[in-house]
């Protein structure tokens with residue numbers, strides 16, 4: 001099997017890269033082993049909220065030069081400020097073209113409301129998530145926070161209390177919903193995604209409205225856990241219309257409906273553009289000819305290798321085995337690529353629980369084209385994107401999704417340029 005590009009890993013980075021490549025007319029296959037970080041995420045996408053020294057980045061694009069000085073190995077620093085700005089806008093366009101309704105802009109962060117009712121800065125949020133502009137109070141009137149009886153992953157009382165501390169009027173309620181009784185009998189199955197499968201059925205809408213309406217009679221706005229609208233926003237919009245009040249969804253503990261919906265939307269866009277996905281398959285080995293990758297082998301394809309002119313590594317961080325940590329060693333398991341400097345074992349963690357943990361910035365080291373290196377030499381046709389990259393801390397710097405999308409677009413553009421150059425060369429030879 002031969003493609004222009006094979007992408008290893010189908011999380012946010014792999015999919016965004018694949019979308020850009022297929023948009024440019026290249027054939028692309030994504031091999032993806034399993035679930036990715038989006039399945040566990042809030043559904044909001046961070047670009048940059050803090051610099052390593054703790055400075056708050058309200059306007060992320062204006063902080064990139066300072067970031068470059070503080071963290072020269074950060075993927076944004078390697079890519080360069082003006083390119084990052086250009087690609088952040090491109091990411092917004094691609095998400096919109098894919099069918100995501102998101103609010104926010106790379107020019108200025110906003111606050112999203114967390115499952116505990118706190119405010120957290122971010123770049124883009126689903127339209128259905130409650131948000132507040134910086135330095136402004138949410139203008140939503142009286143809020144009714146409605147939990148679902150027996151659903152332990154969302155505590156309306158905690159949310160309402162926190163909103164009150166923020167100076168908002170809020171009350172907490174539980175809705176019973178008899179249609180969920182069978183599911184409720186098994187607490188380990190009573191999770192956001194399984195609940196959504198019931199709430200999304202059109203024939204259940206009347207009962208949902210009948211039960212929620214009396215609880216929220218004197219509220220202007222309703223906050224509910226994100227347990228409705230798995231495949232599309234339609235059921236949530238219909239519920240909002242029937243209740244006649246603004247309805248917002250708060251992310252729950254994983255699995256995350258909002259993150260899964262984003263993943264499915266991107267997957268659909270990639271396939272619509274002709275991309276091939278090999279879900280549940282795992283890259284097991286990489287075959288080289290000189291300083292280039294010639295092909296890869298996967299678990300499901302056995303002896304049949306996947307060939308391509310260019311390869312992208314987007315296998316994620318420790319969470320998805322894109323990086324592996326043993327007691328005294330960290331490594332990239334597919335190709336044993338060079339990593340950013342790894343401190344001695346005792347320095348991997350910081351005793352201060354909320355401080356930046358050094359191991360979070362462990363990852364693959366690249367050159368400024370984001371090409372992977374092995375034993376100090378670049379692998380000519382291997383680009384690296386997403387959480388597998390080193391040099392940044394997605395948690396304390398609030399840049400996880402941004403690094404994934406921007407590095408993915410950067411390498412996709414590099415690859416498109418390579419193809420254009422080689423086409424031009426061929427045309428020259430033919431003349």
Ligand SMILES: Cc1cc2nc3c(=O)[nH]c(=O)nc-3n(C[C@H](O)[C@H](O)[C@H](O)COP(=O)(O)OP(=O)(O)OC[C@H]3O[C@@H](n4cnc5c(N)ncnc54)[C@H](O)[C@@H]3O)c2cc1C
Pocket residue numbers: 008009010011012013014031032033034035036037038040041042043044045046047281282283284314315316317319320321322334385386387388394399400401402404
């Ligand atoms: C639990 C969690 C929650 C997060 N929440 C947020 C959030 O709310 N907002 C935010 O901005 N950022 C968040 N992040 C940061 C996150 O890292 C990025 O947002 C981004 O989703 C990472 O995407 P990725 O594609 O680089 O990696 P991943 O999402 O990890 O995807 C890598 C994929 O590669 C696959 N893979 C691994 N090895 C192989 C192999 N050998 N062959 C084939 N496939 C392979 C994995 O199975 C996986 O599907 C979160 C991270 C984690 C871990």
